[in-house]
Amino acid sequence: MFSNLAEKLQNTLKQLRGKGKLNEKDVDAAMRQIKLALLEADVNFKVVKEFVAAIRERAVGQEVMSSLTPGQQVVKIVNEEMTRLMGETQSSLTFSGKGPTAVMVVGLQGSGKTTTVVKLASHLRRGGKNPLVVAADIYRPGAVKQLQVLSESVGEICYSNEEADPVDICREGLKLAERENHDPVIFDTAGRLHIDEDMMSEIAAIKKAVNPHEVLLVVDAMTGQDAVNAALSFNETVGLSGVILTKLDGDTRGGAALSVRAVTGCPVKFVGVGEKMEALEPFYPDRMASRILGMGDVLSLIEKAEASVDQNKAREMEQKLRKQQFTLDDFKDQLGQLRSMGSLDEILNMIPGGGNIPKEVRQMSLNEDSFTRVEAIIGSMTKQEKQDPSLLNSSRRRRIAMGSGTTVQDVNRLLNQFGQMQKMFKQMDSFDKKGGMKKLKKGKKGFPF
Ligand SMILES: Nc1nc2c(ncn2[C@@H]2O[C@H](COP(=O)(O)OP(=O)(O)O)[C@@H](O)[C@H]2O)c(=O)[nH]1
Ligand SMILES: [Mg+2]
Numbered sequence: 001m002f003s004n005l006a007e008k009l010q011n012t013l014k015q016l017r018g019k020g021k022l023n024e025k026d027v028d029a030a031m032r033q034i035k036l037a038l039l040e041a042d043v044n045f046k047v048v049k050e051f052v053a054a055i056r057e058r059a060v061g062q063e064v065m066s067s068l069t070p071g072q073q074v075v076k077i078v079n080e081e082m083t084r085l086m087g088e089t090q091s092s093l094t095f096s097g098k099g100p101t102a103v104m105v106v107g108l109q110g111s112g113k114t115t116t117v118v119k120l121a122s123h124l125r126r127g128g129k130n131p132l133v134v135a136a137d138i139y140r141p142g143a144v145k146q147l148q149v150l151s152e153s154v155g156e157i158c159y160s161n162e163e164a165d166p167v168d169i170c171r172e173g174l175k176l177a178e179r180e181n182h183d184p185v186i187f188d189t190a191g192r193l194h195i196d197e198d199m200m201s202e203i204a205a206i207k208k209a210v211n212p213h214e215v216l217l218v219v220d221a222m223t224g225q226d227a228v229n230a231a232l233s234f235n236e237t238v239g240l241s242g243v244i245l246t247k248l249d250g251d252t253r254g255g256a257a258l259s260v261r262a263v264t265g266c267p268v269k270f271v272g273v274g275e276k277m278e279a280l281e282p283f284y285p286d287r288m289a290s291r292i293l294g295m296g297d298v299l300s301l302i303e304k305a306e307a308s309v310d311q312n313k314a315r316e317m318e319q320k321l322r323k324q325q326f327t328l329d330d331f332k333d334q335l336g337q338l339r340s341m342g343s344l345d346e347i348l349n350m351i352p353g354g355g356n357i358p359k360e361v362r363q364m365s366l367n368e369d370s371f372t373r374v375e376a377i378i379g380s381m382t383k384q385e386k387q388d389p390s391l392l393n394s395s396r397r398r399r400i401a402m403g404s405g406t407t408v409q410d411v412n413r414l415l416n417q418f419g420q421m422q423k424m425f426k427q428m429d430s431f432d433k434k435g436g437m438k439k440l441k442k443g444k445k446g447f448p449f
Contacts, residue, residue, distance in 0.1 A: 001273075002254035002292055008037035010294040013078065017071035027059045027074070034078070042224035042255025047085070047262045055081050079289050085258060086285035091242060091267035093184075094213045100132075100177040101184035102210045106203050106238070107218035108230060109191040112246035112272055114143060116218050117188040118150040119272065119280035120244075124184065125156070132182035134173030135160035136206065137190035147188050154277045157182070166190065170206045187212075195230065200237045207238060214241045216269065221245040224255040231264045240264075246272035249279065257288065328386040331418050332378045335371060376404035377414050389415055 012033040019026060031052050038048045055077055058064065064073040095101045103120070107113045114137070121131040133151055135158060137143040144160045151158035159173045170187050177185035189206060192199040207215065217234045219227035231243055243260055248271045261267055268283040320326050378386065380403035385391050392400070392415065394408075401408045 001248055002041065002252065002257070005037055005041040005254045006292050006294060008040075009034060009078075009292065012037070013071075013075045013293065016074050019071050022059075022065060022070040022074070024060050027056060030074070031056050031059075038258070041253040041258070044225060044228060044255070044259035044263050047259045050262075051081060051085055075293070079293055079295065082258075082289035082292065083286045085262055086283075086288055087261045087267045088285055090282055090284045091269050092282065093269065094241065095184070096213050100174065100182055101214070102174060102212040103184050103186045103214040103216060104189060104203070104206060104210070104212045105186060105216050105218060105244075106189050106234060106240075107191050108195070108220075109140065109193050111191065111218045111220045112244075113137075113191060113218045114147050114188050115150065115275070115277075116244055116246060116270075116272055116280065117147065117186050118154060118156055119277055120270065121151070121156045121186055122154045122277050123270075123280050129184065130182050131156065132173065132177045132180075132185045133158045134170060134185060134187045136166040136169050136173075136187050138162060138164075138166060138169070139190050143188075143190070150277065166202055167205050167209050170210050174210050184213075185210075195233050203238050215239060216242050216244050217266070218244045218246060219256065219260070220247050221252045221256045221271075222247050222250050224253060225259070227256040228260050228263050231260050231266060235264050235266055240266045242267050242269035244268070244270045244272065245283070249273045254292065261285075326422055328378050328381065328389060328418060331421065332374060334421075335374055373404070373406055373410060374414060377401075377406055377411055380404040389418065 012030050016022070016026065016030050034055070035048055035052045038051070039045065043051075055074075058077045058081075059074045064070050064077070067073050093101070093103070105113050105117050105120070117133050121133050124131050133147060133156055135144040135147045137147075144162055148158050148160060150156075159169075159176050161169050161172065164172070166189065173187065174185055177183065187206065187210065189203060190199065215238060217231055217240050219230055221227060223230075227245070231240070234240055243264070243266050245257055245260070245268055248257065257268065257271075268285075271281050271283050273279045273281060320330060377400060380400045381392075385396065385400075392411075397408050397411045397415075400406075401411050404411075
């Protein structure tokens with residue numbers, strides 16, 4: 001995610017951190033680089049200007065210049081300002097006190113509305129809600145069917161009526177939700193290729209009819225400032241309560257994520273990170289800033305793990321990681337669970353310093369074949385060997401290779417990967433659960449880059 005921007009910012013900050021003393025010239029040079037990196041990432045130019053000015057003002061202040069670790073102080077300031085830029089804290093959905101919560105999802109065609117509606121319903125169901133989705137896009141061929149099929153694929157309930165007009169469909173959907181105790185009810189409205197009056201007046205009419213608690217605009221993050229401009233005009237015309245950015249899994253430059261809040265005043269509430277129905281995450285400005293600045297994202301990782309693995313197991317694993325008692329058996333378990341969490345590369349980017357993890361580990365394939373091999377190799381070890389891999393001299397490695405039907409190279413590779421992973425978890429351990437900032441603030445540990 002935002003790899004180009006992240007790399008440039010991280011390099012600039014790395015240079016700053018390396019300096020024992022800072023003068024204004026150093027700060028100015030760094031600010032120029034940050035400015036360029038942000039502009040290249042298609043961040044709104046006014047936002048860039050204000051952002052850089054705010055950082056500069058704090059960075060040349062007494063507090064930083066006289067500090068013993070001025071470089072780190074600047075990194076901390078960049079992190080704080082970037083978090084503030086994206087809205088400071090997470091903005092969650094507003095739920096109605098009584099009766100179903102009405103959530104309208106609006107946006108241009110192809111931005112990801114229909115997909116997001118089902119993702120959102122599924123996300124909320126996992127949180128204990130009983131949603132209903134309503135198909136109000138009757139214009140785009142196949143749109144109703146698409147919503148029905150996606151809903152069915154994850155066990156969501158979809159209301160549709162291809163004979164009625166969108167306002168009536170929404171009214172009926174809301175009534176159905178009231179009757180059958182669904183909450184929330186999520187409306188998938190029709191988009192257009194461009195912003196036009198027809199679409200806006202239809203959205204306004206639906207809004208009047210269902211009196212929604214949330215009007216969420218879905219925008220494609222790949223479109224950069226166009227997404228931000230769409231948000232501006234939707235907000236002016238129909239009023240929005242939040243934005244959902246989709247396609248953050250692609251090679252998005254970051255412009256939309258970094259400017260939409262500052263330009264429109266609307267908080268980003270969720271982000272779409274893939275085509276699968278699980279690929280929706282609440283948006284946390286602080287975690288996103290840490291991710292962009294290479295400070296990892298332990299919290300998201302833990303949440304992701306908790307969503308896809310057995311909760312007790314996840315807690316047990318976390319304890320082990322923290323106590324650094326991670327064994328080869330755990331490694332095997334973890335690999336099995338990682339397979340259900342997505343690509344290893346993606347997961348590593350959420351870990352502090354994860355960006356520095358060597359290629360061998362990043363590209364470790366998690367396909368059935370290699371997993372079976374891992375299982376066989378670890379299965380051929382004695383209990384003692386699993387507890388203490390340092391026992392594994394060359395004759396033991398040969399024995400294990402024979403026993404598992406693999407080669408000594410396979411065994412070596414696995415042990416090497418395990419070693420790298422252990423190292424990575426040690427880094428992770430030096431981070432506090434709260435995004436890692438606590439210890440950093442106390443100045444006990446350095447930044448992991
Ligand atoms: N990679 C990726 N694709 C997405 C995401 N959200 C939606 N899409 C894809 O974008 C396309 C358009 O989505 P759709 O929901 O039909 O958009 P709509 O016209 O606004 O309803 C589909 O191919 C979706 O699979 C996302 O977060 N990541
Ligand atoms: Mg659609």
